[in-house]
Amino acid sequence: MSSVKVNDPLELLANKGNREPPFLTAIWNPLIGTVAGFGVVMFANWGFRKPVFAGIQKHIAFALIGGAAGTFFDGKRNEYAAKRDAVLRHYIELHPDDFPKTDRKKYSDVLESWVPVR
Incomplete structure (x- = not known):
C-alpha cells in the first residue's frame, strides 16, 4: 500500500x-517589448x-527601448x-491553526463512480 503524503x-x-x-x-x-517597440515605429x-x-x-532604437522596458517590468x-509570497509565508507561520496540514487525496477518492446511461 502506498504511503499517504501530507x-x-x-x-x-x-x-x-x-x-x-x-x-x-x-x-x-523582453521579446514582447522588443516586438512592440519595432511595431510602434x-x-x-x-x-x-x-x-x-x-x-x-528608429526601428533599432525603439526595439532596444522596448526590450529594456520588458526586462524592467519583468x-x-x-x-x-x-x-507577496514572503508575506503569505509569514502569515502562515504566524497562524498555523488556520492552515492545518491535510492528507493528500486522489481523484479516485473524491469523485463518485460514474456509470454511463445509454
Whole structure:
C-alpha cells in the first residue's frame, strides 16, 4: 500500500528547485517589448504615409527601448511576486491553526463512480 503524503501549506510557497520554469518565461517580456517597440515605429511610419521600414535607426532604437522596458517590468513583476509570497509565508507561520496540514487525496477518492446511461 502506498504511503499517504501530507500537504503542508508552507511547502506550497517554498521554492526548492524542484520545478523548472518553462523556456519562454525568462525571455517572454523582453521579446514582447522588443516586438512592440519595432511595431510602434512601423505603425507610425504607416500613419505618416512613409515606407514602413524607413528610418531603420528608429526601428533599432525603439526595439532596444522596448526590450529594456520588458526586462524592467519583468524584474518588477518578480519582485512583487517574491514580496507577496514572503508575506503569505509569514502569515502562515504566524497562524498555523488556520492552515492545518491535510492528507493528500486522489481523484479516485473524491469523485463518485460514474456509470454511463445509454
